[in-house]
Amino acid sequence: MLLYVLRRIGYMIIALVAVSFVTFLLMRAAPGSFLEMGSGGVVGVDLGLGSVGVHDPQAVQEFIHVFHLDKPWYEQYWGYLWGFFTLHMGTSFEYPATPTLQLIGQTFPLTIMIAILAIALAVVLSIILGTLAALRANSWADRGTVLVASLAASIPHYVVAVFLMLIFGVWFHLLPVVGQAGPKYFILPVVAMALPMCGSMSRYMRNSLVETMNSEYMVTVYAKGGGLRAALFGHGMRNSLLPFITVVGPQLASLMMGTVYIEQMFGILGLGKVFTSASSTRDYPLIMDSTMIYAVLIMVMNSLVDICYGALDPRIRKAQAKGR
Amino acid sequence: MTPLLQIKDLSIQFRTDEATVNAINGVNLTVPAGGAVAIVGESGSGKSTVMMAAPRLLPGNAVVHGEIWFDGRDLMTLNEKQMRSLRGREIGVIFQNPTAYLNPTKTIGQQIVEPLLYHHIASAKRAKEEAIDLLDQVGIGDPRGRFDMYPFEFSGGMLQRVMIAMALIASPKLLIADEPTTALDVTVQAEILMLLKKLQRERGMALVFVTHDLAVAAQLCDEVYVMYGGMVMEHLPVPQLVRASKHPYLRGLIQSIPPLDGPVEPLPYIPGNPISTTRPLPAGCIFAERCAAKMSVCEKRPPLIDFDQQHQVACWLAEKGGIA
Structure with a gap:
């Protein structure tokens, strides 16, 4: 290990x-x-x-x-x-x-908070949507989520952001659209980042769960007298999360790029904003440092995904424990 | 003996987009309480399909007609909840490939106790003790330590023992073993068969053994049903299997078993291919096109003719004393 x-x-x-x-x-x-x-x-x-x-x-x-x-x-x-x-x-x-360190220290927590909230929201939403679609596989509800998912996957963060601003900020005056004065201000940015990710991730969850529910060991579960609940929560969920987690990893990189846009649009002073202004003013030291901290962040998150994978899959966990 | 399981006029079709598969075409069979019955046939003969119909574990595209009487109830008329209360508690099932039929991410212990938990027969703690006790009975050393191990840490033969323990933990009246030794080495095969026989005798439960191996069937069971093209060709007690078989198909199967001694000669075989279940069945005897003893009367399909007590043959020859 x-x-x-x-x-x-x-x-x-x-x-x-x-x-x-x-x-x-x-x-x-x-x-x-x-x-x-x-x-x-x-x-x-x-x-x-x-x-x-x-x-x-x-x-x-x-x-x-x-x-x-x-x-x-x-x-x-x-x-x-x-x-x-x-x-x-x-x-x-x-x-x-x-000092740049202090600048990063001020802006970085905001960015990472938005990123983590967004990925958490996206994962939770995808699991729920994917599961519902899988249980109703090939019904109209399932096909409906395909449509929504492909829409969400093909619309970039910043377009979603504009729509959210228009609907919740301009039309209904429910949420603030610019600034960072309180928790309320972060709702739209987080949602704007999470929604496009949900598109592909919920489909992946759905396919993974459908495959798991049709696998042979599910027949064993039913043969033992288990119902759908036992099959889904006792066996299906965990096993379909394994392949699901592998697609969360690559999403992280695009997630970090998303923070750059989103911070710009919602006027949030995060690392993304620092990064964009640094590159547009050719602020060499700041470009270098903010790029590298982004790189470190993505790599650390990817490692976390790998560790999660190991924790869920006993085959990998036991192999790691042996030091392989 | 009173019948524990009685299947009457069972027919099963699988509907797919391309074709309708006539898997089972009118099968009658009886399993006495505490008896051991073998269902023998080649691939595609429908032997597994018949037995998976009893606990209603067939895939969703199966259309089942007929009656399946188990312990005084027609399983075809039960709702899903009543059916679930039978599975795992009164009917246990063992599958062909234990590696595929066990969940790879849960410990074998977690999976063995599930029938007890699903049916609220025992508390989790008691269930564990029973499972450890049963693991010991099916010949797994250090059952307490093995309880927390994962399927990938076992060999195929060990996993089949685990499957047997899992099927037996709730003490079912009927155990359905669907080719339980096909995926195993010959030496391991013999051990598993002996174990099954021993447990069946000790517990006085009925056993249905589905296999393509006549020799294994003869070793383990009291009576044999020979299936071909989704129909029963012959039903007879095991002691009469070798000397008194009457159907040309069964005779062909027996003759194609290589003798262990004597001069090496080309083995006799049954010419042609098994009947296609995707096309409509012929009006006459379904074995006629491969039969060496075909007669003009074979244009008409023979019913199961009582040849003797406990001995029925689906062949017109039976009226004349069967094939020579």
């Missing part, structure tokens, strides 16, 4: 280096610089922090020196990487007075 975890961490570090290198290349290849695009209050989030004037040549020189932009590229890259791993990230271009 320990070996398994160590190997897992090793893979994560390799993946992280790869991600950071590609990010660095793309970032440097993108046209424009922070001095033209950022600051001066043109774009970006105003956290009440300082900015650099483009018109002062001396300030520009000092800026370049302070952020090591006069060093060769590999030194810059190494600086970002080492800074991230040792948590000495320094400050960003945009917010020279706030």
Whole structure:
């Protein structure tokens, strides 16, 4: 088990280096610089922090020196990487007075909260919808969910978000659409992220459960005198969750991308918002750090999925316990 | 002996999109209380279908007609709830492939006690003690330790013992064994058969043994029903099986068993293929097209003719004393 975890961490570090290198290349290849695009209050989030004037040549020189932009590229890259791993990230271009670590510390919890709530809601909804569809397999109710599911799966987060804002915010005035002043403000963002995920996930749950309920060991359950309830909750659910969990993993990556859109749309100051403004202002240190923290988050969530899988499947659990 | 199970004029069709399969075409059979009856036939003869019809475990597309009397009740007229109270408690079933018919993600202990829990016969604690006791009886060493193990940690023969324990834990009056040894090694096969015979005698329960193996049937049972194309071809007591069989089909089956001694000669076999159950049945004898002793009278389908007490043959030859 320990070996398994160590190997897992090793893979994560390799993946992280790869991600950071590609990010660095793309970032440097993108046209424009922070001095033209950022600051001066043109774009970006105003956290009440300082900015650099483009018109002062001396300030520009000092800026370049302070952020090591006069060093060769590999030194810059190494600086970002080492800074991230040792948590000495320094400050960003945009917010020279706030350490990036503190900036991430302020925004990250919001993002992860939205993400976790969204995935939890999506999983619960998918299990319920998938189960109902499976029990009524091939009925009109089942076919209806196919329609809804394919609709939901083909509409992106941000379109769903607009509809939700229109319906619950503009027409019925039930929920606020912008801001983060209280729990109420997070309902629409979470729902907007969860709904599109439900589409494919509930179908998957349905198929998985139908297959489980038609498997041979279900005949045994009935032969022992079990009814539908015993078959479904005693045997079917857990076994159909196994394949279901494997599709939750890949959803996580798109989920994290979703937070970028959703935070932008609902005006939530999360990591996604920091990331978007950093990339549009070419705030190199912040792009590097926020991308890497996103990567770490996705990898950790994927590992959690694997651990859940092991906990549900005794075959994997026992194999891991033996250290394989 | 009073009949425990009596099947009258049973016919079963499977409706699929492409075709209707005439699986069972008018079967009568009787199982005396405490007796052991074998149902023998090749693949597709309907032998398993007949016995799965008794506990009503056939798939949803099966159309069943006829009467199935069990212990004074016609099972065809019972509702699902009444039927469920019989399954596992009065009728136990063992299946062909224990690996597929056991849930891979639950411990064998959890699965063995289920009949007791479903029928509220014992508390979970008592059920566990009974299960451990029974595991010991079916020849599983260290039953207390094995109770918490998963199916993948057992061999096929061990799993079949587990299945037997599971079918017997609620002390049913009738045990249906659907080719329980087909998936096992020959040596393991013999052990399982001996175990079944021993348990059947000790408990005084009736046993229906479905098999394609005449030798196994003769070893274990008191009487044999030979099936072909969804009909009973011959019914006779085991002691008369070898010397007094009257039907050309059964005679062909017996002759195609390789002798263990004597000169090596080409084995006799029955020419042709089993009758197709997807096409309408011929008006005459269903075995006629493969029969070496075919006569003109075979254009008309023979009924089951009483040849002797406990001995019926579906062949016109029976009137003349059967095939030579």
